[in-house]
Amino acid sequence: MELEEMQTVWSEISNQLDKQKKLTDKMIIMMTQEQYRKKWNKIAYPEIFGTIICFGMAILIFLNINQLETWYNIFFGLASAVVLIVLPILSLRSINKMSGINFYENSYRDTLIKYTKNKKQFQSLQKISYYLSFLLIFLILPVTSKILGGKDMFTGIKNLWPLLVFIPAGITFFVFFTKWVKKCYGKNINEAESILKDLESNE
Amino acid sequence: MSKEDEFTRVIKENEGVIFKITTVYTDQPEDQQDLYQEIVYQLWKAYGSFRGDAKVSTWMYRVALNTAITRLKKEKRKGNRVGIDQVVLKQTENYDIEFEEKLKILYAHIKMLSDLEKGLILLVLEGKKYEEISLITGLTPTNVGTRISRIKQKLKTQIVEE
Numbered sequence: 001m002e003l004e005e006m007q008t009v010w011s012e013i014s015n016q017l018d019k020q021k022k023l024t025d026k027m028i029i030m031m032t033q034e035q036y037r038k039k040w041n042k043i044a045y046p047e048i049f050g051t052i053i054c055f056g057m058a059i060l061i062f063l064n065i066n067q068l069e070t071w072y073n074i075f076f077g078l079a080s081a082v083v084l085i086v087l088p089i090l091s092l093r094s095i096n097k098m099s100g101i102n103f104y105e106n107s108y109r110d111t112l113i114k115y116t117k118n119k120k121q122f123q124s125l126q127k128i129s130y131y132l133s134f135l136l137i138f139l140i141l142p143v144t145s146k147i148l149g150g151k152d153m154f155t156g157i158k159n160l161w162p163l164l165v166f167i168p169a170g171i172t173f174f175v176f177f178t179k180w181v182k183k184c185y186g187k188n189i190n191e192a193e194s195i196l197k198d199l200e201s202n203e
Numbered sequence: 204m205s206k207e208d209e210f211t212r213v214i215k216e217n218e219g220v221i222f223k224i225t226t227v228y229t230d231q232p233e234d235q236q237d238l239y240q241e242i243v244y245q246l247w248k249a250y251g252s253f254r255g256d257a258k259v260s261t262w263m264y265r266v267a268l269n270t271a272i273t274r275l276k277k278e279k280r281k282g283n284r285v286g287i288d289q290v291v292l293k294q295t296e297n298y299d300i301e302f303e304e305k306l307k308i309l310y311a312h313i314k315m316l317s318d319l320e321k322g323l324i325l326l327v328l329e330g331k332k333y334e335e336i337s338l339i340t341g342l343t344p345t346n347v348g349t350r351i352s353r354i355k356q357k358l359k360t361q362i363v364e365e
Contacts, residue, residue: 003355003358005305006312006328006358007328009302009306009309010223010328010329011330014219014223014329017218017222018219025208025211025215028210028214029207029211031239031243031244032243032244101269101273103248103249103265103270104249104265104266105252106269106341107265107342108265108269108272108319108322108341109319109340109341109342111269111272111273112272112318112319115273195317195319
């Protein structure tokens with residue numbers, strides 16, 4: 001199909017569509033109202049729910065910091081709390097930035113650049129989040145063991161076999177996990193970079 | 204005429220354009236419905252700040268195309284959809300098979316292009332001049348020309364490869 005033929009088909013569909021106007025005033029208003037309501041369901045609810053859980057866990061750690069007793073348990077506790085507070089804040093900030101682009105003031109090119117930049121940033125953050133979440137599993141283990149079970153994971157457990165299995169298994173899992181994360185986000189980030197390169201090099 | 208009445212009039216006058224944009228930027232009917240509603244919603248949001256210093260169509264293309272490229276994909280489809288499937292998705296039901304086939308090929312070719320290219324070719328097919336395309340896209344008219352000739356070349360290659 002040549003471009004000329006494409007234009008003929010396009011104008012034919014335009015003519016047909018013009019003849020078939022079916023939207024009603026009520027439908028248009030309903031669409032805007034429904035979409036406004038849906039906004040919050042789509043992004044904010046899962047994010048806010050996750051944030052509440054993370055903050056709740058961080059508060060639990062802070063309230064029980066005295067129970068952690070030893071310096072290393074306190075260190076793990078504080079490190080876990082920092083991850084639990086920082087991660088959701090960064091994620092919410094990033095989503096807010098992505099959805100805050102002004103569609104009217106910005107041209108198509110500017111929107112594409114802004115959106116791609118924010119998306120790249122978001123994807124990079126997601127990548128870091130995955131690594132931090134993995135780290136959190138290890139950090140939070142001795143903390144929960146002490147706070148919820150009352151046992152020091154390093155001195156209070158007599159049988160070391162579970163740890164000897166858990167640590168190598170964790171490292172093996174981490175190697176595969178890293179590869180997977182790299183594959184998932186690397187492609188998207190590279191694509192975003194090439195779009196930006198193309199748009200910004202053609203002034 | 205109230206702001207709401209004016210807005211609904213503009214949407215009704217341009218519903219075909221919104222339909223074509225949603226067809227080019229989506230693959231699934233559900234996504235198309237979502238995008239259609241999202242564009243109407245964004246147009247409503249932007250309508251208050253539309254000062255009339257540009258043509259309504261320029262303003263509309265800008266908002267609609269910006270919405271299409273920034274829509275978060277793979278979102279969970281929650282909430283109710285207003286029954287626009289009856290309105291937009293069956294608009295092609297009266298076409299003959301041959302035309303329907305041509306239409307499918309046309310959309311397939313456009314969908315193979317990048318997001319920016321999709322927008323550009325859509326505006327070319329809509330019969331927009333380079334100056335107006337430049338206003339909508341923010342590219343210089345010369346850059347628009349260069350990119351469009353590259354897209355034409357790309358489309359030719361796609362067609363040859365078929």
